[in-house]
Amino acid sequence: MKSIFKSSFRNVTAFACAVICTTAAQISHAQERQPCIGLSGALTGPQAFTGLAARMGAEIAIDEINASGGVLGKKLVLKVYDDGGQPPKGVDNVRRIAMADNCIAILGGYHSGVALAMREPIEQIGIPYVGVMAAGTKIIEHDSGKNAWMFRVSAKDRWVAQYLSDVALQKSASKKIAVFYENTGWGNGAAPDVKAALQAKGISPVALETFNWGDQDMTAQLIRARDAGADAIVMFALDREGNQILRGMDKLKYKPVIASAWGLAGNLGELAGPLANGVLVFQTFSWMGKQDPKTAAVYQKIADKYKLKSPADLKMGSGTANAYDAIHILAKAIAGAGSYDRVKVRDALYRVKYEGLVANYDPAFGQAQEQHDAIKQKYYKLTAWYNGSLLPVDQTPYK
Structure with a gap:
């Protein structure tokens, strides 16, 4: 009798949870979207510098957008949450950003395992995800052949x-x-x-x-x-x-x-010292060496806001540049949609054209799964560790 009671209780509990979760999702969809973009990244742990890298790029872009009047008459807000590189925390952050904060989109951070775990709740809830670092192929290229909500302004493995x-x-x-x-x-x-x-x-x-x-x-x-x-x-x-x-x-x-790959683009020079010399590292962007006028202007804003002494202080600088471009792309999609509706913003992402730090996005995305990756191979760059700095390879003895 006890086992029957327990089984019935579990079934009722599961049903109640399903009803509550579904109702919460419906309420979230019914509410007016807030002019916020969420960021889930590693802000603690060994790769905490990666979360900071994404945050810096995103915040500078939002500062620029808001200084020009915001989007659709509203100032954008960045909601930042730590996932510590842990998939369960990333899943929790999806629900917090999408349902509690009711944001328009989510920026993803550094760890591919986290992004892979986030796929299912993102698809279930229906909120645009734009990854800015995690490069796992299957984050974007789903085995089902269908990908309605996952986009990336980053590398693809x-x-x-x-x-x-x-x-x-x-x-x-x-x-x-x-x-x-x-x-x-x-x-x-x-x-x-x-x-x-x-x-x-x-x-x-x-x-x-x-x-x-x-x-x-x-x-x-x-x-x-x-x-x-x-x-x-x-x-x-x-x-x-x-x-x-x-x-x-x-x-x-x-x-x-x-x-x-760019997993060695953070603090390898500090950890390994001279042993790191000559290690070649792929990146999407480098702040080191001669900067073009746009890069120099954005870097100065970053340096002023975060008290950086040199571009070498930007650990995982590709993530900073990617996040900066991703925010501008999302802002253009919101403006193009004429709405904070997630479906309309998602659809507008396919029409965005933007000359960014990392690439000329023309357009940013296409309908095919593979085209949900905005940064193409022609923009990839090779850098090398040399005396504690990660430099464009042609500025080192290892070219």
């Missing part, structure tokens, strides 16, 4: 894999390439992309090596890559684990070329 594979092959004398990737949604999604990119050129990776967040010793993986003859490594890792890999290479006196 399938394209990054092709780019880095070309770099590795150009730098490799033996054409023996190893792939190192973290055991996360990001790394596990990127590894097949790299393998496919190499195989498209008739090359099979000689080693596919993975590791976990927080691992302190990758010697075994490095020995396997070395013994397989790899003189270049395509890497999908974060700065913390990248530092450990470089220390392992130093211990083994193993010096392959490293062509890395």
